[in-house]
Amino acid sequence: MCNNTAMIVELADSPGMSPDEEAFAGQLLDTINKASAALMISVGYRAGLLDAMHDGVARTSEELAALADLDERYVREWLGAMTTAKIVTLDPATKSYRLPAAHAALLGDSAEQGNMASMFQFISVLGNVESRIVDCFRTGGGVPYEAYDRFHEVMAEESDATVVAGLEEHIIPLASGLLGALESGIEVADIGCGAGRAMNTLAARFPNSRFTGFDLCAETIERARDEAAAQGLTNVRFEQKDASLLEGDARFDCIFTFDSVHDQAHPATVLSHIRRLLRPDGIYLMQDIDAASEVADNLDSPIGTYLYTISCMHCMTVSLAQGGVGLGAAWGEQLAIAMLNDAGFSSIETHRLPHDIVNLYYVCRP
Numbered sequence: 001m002c003n004n005t006a007m008i009v010e011l012a013d014s015p016g017m018s019p020d021e022e023a024f025a026g027q028l029l030d031t032i033n034k035a036s037a038a039l040m041i042s043v044g045y046r047a048g049l050l051d052a053m054h055d056g057v058a059r060t061s062e063e064l065a066a067l068a069d070l071d072e073r074y075v076r077e078w079l080g081a082m083t084t085a086k087i088v089t090l091d092p093a094t095k096s097y098r099l100p101a102a103h104a105a106l107l108g109d110s111a112e113q114g115n116m117a118s119m120f121q122f123i124s125v126l127g128n129v130e131s132r133i134v135d136c137f138r139t140g141g142g143v144p145y146e147a148y149d150r151f152h153e154v155m156a157e158e159s160d161a162t163v164v165a166g167l168e169e170h171i172i173p174l175a176s177g178l179l180g181a182l183e184s185g186i187e188v189a190d191i192g193c194g195a196g197r198a199m200n201t202l203a204a205r206f207p208n209s210r211f212t213g214f215d216l217c218a219e220t221i222e223r224a225r226d227e228a229a230a231q232g233l234t235n236v237r238f239e240q241k242d243a244s245l246l247e248g249d250a251r252f253d254c255i256f257t258f259d260s261v262h263d264q265a266h267p268a269t270v271l272s273h274i275r276r277l278l279r280p281d282g283i284y285l286m287q288d289i290d291a292a293s294e295v296a297d298n299l300d301s302p303i304g305t306y307l308y309t310i311s312c313m314h315c316m317t318v319s320l321a322q323g324g325v326g327l328g329a330a331w332g333e334q335l336a337i338a339m340l341n342d343a344g345f346s347s348i349e350t351h352r353l354p355h356d357i358v359n360l361y362y363v364c365r366p
């Protein structure tokens with residue numbers, strides 16, 4: 001790796017290089033530096049270093065290691081990466097390091113709105129399956145959910161930041177009348193509910209309503225049930241179920257999907273089940289990735305590369321692993337609206353929310 005980097009630097013200095021090549025060599029160096037910083041943010045988040053630096057106090061590596069109860073040698077190397085990445089500042093005279101307040105505000109706890117640190121964990125979660133993905137490039141097929149170490153844990157943290165933290169203040173008000181209905185008492189479902197934090201949060205907040213979370217994965221359903229039991233909730237239940245096999249007639253007043261349509265094996269079938277399970281005056285609120293359906297229209301997206309990468313390494317491939325259509329994370333607003341129309345939703349509003357730059361919110365009515 002070091003040899004390759006040295007080679008690029010040499011190339012960048014090479015007098016025979018065209019201006020375009022020189023510019024691109026610089027772009028590549030910038031890319032490897034930023035990819036490295038992404039890994040270090042994830043490490044610092046998990047090791048508790050970002051938390052320890054949250055107060056903005058300047059500390060030496062020894063002081064920080066003692067505060068976070070970590071090995072000083074590792075902390076010092078991490079600080080080297082974070083300082084050269086311009087995330088942490090260094091006072092060379094005292095060899096003390098500080099996380100500026102503006103940076104700390106965005107690299108905080110996952111339960112805080114606007115936290116961005118937890119999403120960096122996806123880089124290493126995806127890196128873990130790289131060899132299997134490369135095999136899929138040759139053979140087709142996909143990589144199943146269970147192959148992803150820590151995926152559901154990281155997803156639950158991401159859900160804390162984008163869904164749970166914004167539920168009452170931002171998400172529920174998107175659908176007029178929903179807050180009052182939840183207070184009076186309605187039937188609510190969350191399909192692809194993951195670890196069930198949204199359902200458990202709503203069940204605690206709205207005791208007159210009843211909540212059901214469905215997910216394919218046994219591990220997340222168990223986690224959701226454990227959390228409900230720990231909170232003593234009696235108005236929420238979780239069912240392990242393939243969303244493409246949901247049965248029955250209209251029985252829900254509100255159905256949510258949070259980031260869980262695009263990686264379905266059979267998303268069109270799931271959307272038609274959602275429409276059928278919804279009462280005639282019901283609301284379907286779909287949170288899904290904010291992208292356009294055509295690559296050419298995503299060139300200016302601030303997260304375009306991240307979306308296509310997470311899709312290639314996870315969302316598309318888990319769908320293909322189930323024999324599905326492999327819609328992909330960047331299925332986009334235009335295709336989403338066409339599929340919602342096909343499923344029988346005639347009224348669809350879309351909203352962007354300031355606390356969640358990754359997703360678009362679709363409020364759909366039959």
Ligand SMILES: C[S@@+](CC[C@H](N)C(=O)[O-])C[C@H]1O[C@@H](n2cnc3c(N)ncnc32)[C@H](O)[C@@H]1O
Pocket residue numbers: 145155156158159163191192193194195214215216217220241242243244257258259260263264265
């Ligand atoms: C990206 S995660 C989102 C989880 C959760 N909604 C959240 O926001 O944290 C997608 C979820 O859909 C679930 N899922 C995937 N395919 C499914 C299927 N066929 N039926 C039910 N759930 C499925 C996965 O197990 C996973 O928990």
